[in-house]
Amino acid sequence: MVQGVKEGLDLDPSKLQAEIDTYISRTPKSAELQKQAESYLPGGSSRGTSYFDPYPHFIERGDGPYIVDVDGNKSLDFMINATSLILGHANPKISGVISDQAGKGAAFSGPTSAQIRLANILTDRIPSVDTIRFTNSGTEGTMMAVRAARQFTGREKILKIEGGYHGSHDYVSVSVYPSKEKLDPDQSTPIPEYSSQPAAIAEGVFVVAYNDSSAAEAVMRENAEEIACVIMEPVISSIGYVPADISFLEKIRELTKELNIVLIFDEVQSLRVSPGGAQELFGVVPDMTTLGKIIGGGTPVGAFGGRRDIMSAFDPTDGGADLAHAGTFNANPITMRAGEVVMNALTKDEYDRMNALGQVLREKLRAVFAEMDVPVTVTGVASLFGIHFTDGEVKNYRDAISSDTQMKKAFFMGMLNEGVLLMAGAAGALNVLSTEDHVDELVDSARRVIQRIR
Ligand SMILES: Cc1ncc(COP(=O)(O)O)c(C=O)c1O
Incomplete structure (x- = not known):
């Protein structure tokens, strides 16, 4: 093992499996599309970052801060196409x-x-x-x-x-x-x-x-x-x-x-x-x-x-x-x-509002993980945030990969089951339509997911 890299925290594998099972039960049409896609595209995909196990949800449409998948599941979108959709979907x-x-x-x-x-x-x-x-x-x-x-x-x-x-x-x-x-x-x-x-x-x-x-x-x-x-x-x-x-x-x-x-x-x-x-x-x-x-x-x-x-x-x-x-x-x-x-x-006021909301989001996330006594480090700046299942400081790549990847997987999937889309690496971004209610939805979902998977 590399010096300074800690072993992961213990996640009961059945907890991850339970989140995957819930996801599978919510996404039958995506499962079918994935099967079709695999006939024509390697792994059914054209883009590494759009794939996650067991298969990605296929998107029907975007609607402001939300996306809706082909099974009709609506998710509050903090992925917003890898941070790019800063005005939300379908402006x-x-x-x-x-x-x-x-x-x-x-x-x-x-x-x-x-x-x-x-x-x-x-x-x-x-x-x-x-x-x-x-x-x-x-x-x-x-x-x-x-x-x-x-x-x-x-x-x-x-x-x-x-x-x-x-x-x-x-x-x-x-x-x-x-x-x-x-x-x-x-x-x-x-x-x-x-x-x-x-x-x-x-x-x-x-x-x-x-x-x-x-x-x-x-x-x-x-x-x-x-x-x-x-x-x-x-x-x-x-x-x-x-x-x-x-x-x-x-x-x-x-x-x-x-x-x-x-x-x-x-x-x-x-x-x-x-x-x-x-x-x-x-x-x-x-x-x-x-x-x-x-x-x-x-x-x-x-x-x-x-x-x-x-x-x-x-x-x-x-x-x-x-x-x-x-x-x-x-x-x-x-x-x-x-x-x-x-x-x-994107006026100066918009940046200021989004960035202040980003600060609120990071603080509320820190508070909820502390309240539940889960060792998490929340990183980020302005309208960006990242969640690491480690109690150490994260200043570089080696610090980041010392965090528990199984917990991250279970957390990502659990959040999606709650109707909150993060990046698979448990990071995300706000957009100009984000509100404090959205932040509270994310934080409350995080609390419920941790209660299930811890
Ligand atoms: C920091 C950074 N540089 C470059 C790229 C590459 O951009 P693109 O995906 O448009 O090729 C990305 C994409 O995620 C990125 O995050």
């Missing part, structure tokens, strides 16, 4: 611009004015972003940001955080979800994400633990001549939305500046914490930023942007761009207009 203004634009033409090979408007809003709001390029996913955004950093510095390697997820392209697919058994107890070493990954990928990546300033400093100083960029989230999503210590962010900023390493903040998820993202909330401004999720109004999207001198590699106006960047649906007007609706709806 009428968004449906309006999507149908209007579909009537005019969904995508063209030439640019439209809609991309200027969304780019204008984002560059105004996000401190690090002088200019921006749109993509169709966050994955493409991080891929292009890394490429830009390599071009700008003339260096090849990257430094990332252990447990950090930045999409599914190879360069960042190192030490994303390494199992406890694979972790080197003494340090963070780059661990290939899959067994057939070319060895050169992990050889091009340095990995450090989140919030470990001295490890980051040692690696950066020793290898500065080789490192093109540090890519990291200022609020790390995969381990329950743990905000970085400000001192860690400041140290990374100071070192990257000194060593001429491009600092990339992946704000695909954390843009939702304030109008200018986590970089504004924490007051630490990177060189480049990657975006996705909320900026597409529920349609596929990604983006990368940053300092004008770095981004100028993509400028074709003066004799051709140094870096090619194409994409059939990049900046398509449906996405741009849907994104514009979202960004205009």
Whole structure:
């Protein structure tokens, strides 16, 4: 066992099975659709995160803060498509611009004015972003940001955080979800994400633990001549939305500046914490930023942007761009207009209200787990939260995987049986339609689930 990783708490396996049995009894149509889907899609799925055991519920429709599955079960949705639907489901203004634009033409090979408007809003709001390029996913955004950093510095390697997820392209697919058994107890070493990954990928990546300033400093100083960029989230999503210590962010900023390493903040998820993202909330401004999720109004999207001198590699106006960047649906007007609706709806007051409610949610959750004497650590910031079945502090990936995964599974399934959808990792996000009643519903459901599974 890895040092510092605790054994799980004891969950009676029959309690998990009871929740699964209840789920199965509530979802016969989903079970049937899963069977059909398995004929055409591996495991019946196109997306790792939409699958959970024994099979996922198939969704019929969304309705504001709720989703309704094909069996008619209505759930209060704290997953909201991986935090992306910040205005809730089926927002009428968004449906309006999507149908209007579909009537005019969904995508063209030439640019439209809609991309200027969304780019204008984002560059105004996000401190690090002088200019921006749109993509169709966050994955493409991080891929292009890394490429830009390599071009700008003339260096090849990257430094990332252990447990950090930045999409599914190879360069960042190192030490994303390494199992406890694979972790080197003494340090963070780059661990290939899959067994057939070319060895050169992990050889091009340095990995450090989140919030470990001295490890980051040692690696950066020793290898500065080789490192093109540090890519990291200022609020790390995969381990329950743990905000970085400000001192860690400041140290990374100071070192990257000194060593001429491009600092990339992946704000695909954390843009939702304030109008200018986590970089504004924490007051630490990177060189480049990657975006996705909320900026597409529920349609596929990604983006990368940053300092004008770095981004100028993509400028074709003066004799051709140094870096090619194409994409059939990049900046398509449906996405741009849907994104514009979202960004205009997200006023400072909306962020403040959501963030204050997030604080209430985390406090109420802590109180209910304490009242029931269950060792739980609640993480998160602003409108984001994560639940860990451990009594230890959660500051990095290793802390997070020390929590009890069986309890987490039973809790996730129990909550779904209560009509509350969380992410399978027992994390979630608020949206602008969230109210204190919704928070109370979540907390009361948590109490009932714990009573059943403890
Ligand atoms: C922090 C972060 N970066 C990048 C991505 C990749 O975005 P996409 O799924 O749009 O490719 C995600 C997706 O969950 C993410 O959470």
